[in-house]
Amino acid sequence: MLLAPGELRTEPLFADDAEGACAGGRRLTLDERMSRVWEGLRAAGTAECPLCGGRLELLGEVGRCGSCGTTVS
Numbered sequence: 495m496l497l498a499p500g501e502l503r504t505e506p507l508f509a510d511d512a513e514g515a516c517a518g519g520r521r522l523t524l525d526e527r528m529s530r531v532w533e534g535l536r537a538a539g540t541a542e543c544p545l546c547g548g549r550l551e552l553l554g555e556v557g558r559c560g561s562c563g564t565t566v567s
């Protein structure tokens with residue numbers, strides 16, 4: 495992706511994702527990250543939170559992070 499610096503006008507609401515995309519580096523997409531989270535949740539009942547790196551635990555139908563409170567479903 496080639497962008498002149500002057501064209502980068504939007505606020506980096508999701509700085510990590512935006513930087514990864516613009517730098518052209520190979521990063522996991524959100525879908526891939528969520529797939530890995532669910533693999534862990536199904537296999538072990540816990541997984542690493544994709545947002546904060548904390549511990550997600552399977553609660554019924556969703557995974558919930560004990561550190562930042564994010565839920566994944």
Ligand SMILES: [Zn+2]
Nearest residue numbers: 543546559562
């Ligand atoms: Zn978290």
